[in-house]
Amino acid sequence: MEEIKQYWFVIRELTGREIKRKYARSYLGILWSVLSPLLYMLIMSLVFSTMFKGSILNFPLYYLTGFLFWNLYAQISDSVMTVLVDNRSLLLRVKVPKNVFILSRCYTALVNFLYSLVAFLPLLFLMGIKPSITMLLLPIDMMLCVMFGLGIGYILSVLYVFFADIRYLYSVMLTLLMYLSAIFYPIDEVPAAMQLVINTNPVYCYMRFAREIMINATFPSAGLWAKVILWAVSAYLLGYLIFKRRENEIMQVI
Structure with a gap:
């Protein structure tokens, strides 16, 4: 228990350092975690709400919900990749x-997500x-998304140690994944x-x-669960297993 307390203290300190570094030269600081999704929602609503007016009810909420979960996954996987x-x-x-170090990056993304909920x-x-x-x-839903992002992050963190170019390849993959996530368009209007x-x-x-669960007030189907x-x-x-098996090799390389 004493070791767990010490490690939790380290995670909190590293998280605080990451947040301070991210908003070091910003007047609003962590408040950008609240304002940023709202500004994106406003822009996307102005651009796409008329286009999908008949297809998506409450387009601003439809977009903002998708954006928050996309951002949670992207922040975790992308930041964990380079942490080692x-x-x-x-x-x-x-x-230690x-x-x-990996959990600290994950916790940082989770803190940003929770601040975003203040506006959502x-x-x-x-x-x-x-x-x-x-x-x-x-x-x-939030914790399951965190687990998925963390698992992908574990794999990417190992790959990045041995193959630094994975960072640029993954940025392209993130862009592709974003457009395949139906953040701002209805899935019913694309081909089967x-x-x-x-x-x-x-x-x-x-x-x-x-x-x-948030907009339609319906329980997800068994298939979606x-x-x-x-x-x-x-x-x-899978990610944790790969990370543990390559742990010693990582220390030799870095």
């Missing part, structure tokens, strides 16, 4: 598990969405083959889950 190399000097000097939740009710018991499932691709996209599954759980558990276990 970024903290090379600390890894060599301080005797390497996993602590009041906006739901301002736009006429009534409180529903299904909203209590949001933390489950594309719908199949999007429905198997794990990030879209977490977005869809959130939209159903199976997808979000299976993607999260399988990605996390």
Whole structure:
């Protein structure tokens, strides 16, 4: 228990350092985590709301819900990818598990997501969405999305140590994944083959889950439950296994 407390202290300190570094020269600081999704929502609503007016009810909320979960996944996987190399000097000097550094980046992304909810939740009710018991499932969807992003992050962090160009390849993959996540367009308006691709996209599954429980006030189907759980558990276990097996080699390379 004493070691767990110490590691949790390190995670919090590293998280604080990451947040301070990110907003070091900003007057508003962490408030940008609240304002940024709102500004994106405003821009996307102005551009696409008329285009999809008849297809998507509450387009601003539809977009914002998808954007928040997309951003949660992207921040975790992308930031975890470089954490071992970024903290090379600390890894060599301080005797703490390497996993602590990875969890600190994950925790940082989660903190930013929670700050974003400060704007998202009041906006739901301002736009006429009534409180529903299904909203209590949001933390489950959030944690499953975190598990999936963390699992992918573990794999990327190992690859980045041995193959630095993976960072540029992954940025392209993130862009492709974003357009295949139906963040700002209705899935029903794309061809059937594309719908199949999007429905198997794990990030879209977490977005869809959130939209159903937060906007539509409906319980997700058994099939959707199976997808979000299976993607999260399988990605996390696979990523953690690869990370642990390559742990010694990582220290030799960095």
